[in-house]
Amino acid sequence: MAKTVAIIGASPDRSKFSNKAVRAFVKQGYTVVPVHPKEASVEGLTAYKSIADIPGTVDVASLYLPPAVGIKVLDEIARKGVAEVWLNPGADSDEVIGRARELKLNTIVACSILGIGESPSSF
Numbered sequence: 001m002a003k004t005v006a007i008i009g010a011s012p013d014r015s016k017f018s019n020k021a022v023r024a025f026v027k028q029g030y031t032v033v034p035v036h037p038k039e040a041s042v043e044g045l046t047a048y049k050s051i052a053d054i055p056g057t058v059d060v061a062s063l064y065l066p067p068a069v070g071i072k073v074l075d076e077i078a079r080k081g082v083a084e085v086w087l088n089p090g091a092d093s094d095e096v097i098g099r100a101r102e103l104k105l106n107t108i109v110a111c112s113i114l115g116i117g118e119s120p121s122s123f
Contacts (some may be wrong), residue, residue, distance in 0.1 A: 008109035009064035010034030018064035067093035
């Protein structure tokens with residue numbers, strides 16, 4: 001069964017890394033759920049306003065938010081029971097990493113696109 005990944009901060013702009021992540025995870029066979037407070041869809045996939053709005057289980061969350069915004073969604077991610085959280089370049093900060101650890105989130109500070117074996121330059 002394919003893992004479900006929430007791309008938090010997913011953008012419809014194909015030049016943005018958050019959009020590239022949507023396409024990379026789809027290519028790798030994940031069930032991809034874009035999260036964006038103002039978009040109804042990204043790359044033809046239904047987008048949700050928050051991770052809390054996603055029905056069912058989310059296995060992986062990949063954050064593409066500035067740290068000041070990202071820190072505000074960590075509690076929602078923890079409540080959702082997400083098994084793995086990726087803090088992509090630009091989404092990480094000492095404060096965000098510290099809060100993720102306080103919440104006991106399995107956090108990876110790296111590019112999630114590279115982490116699944118794809119290259120952002122391919123998208």
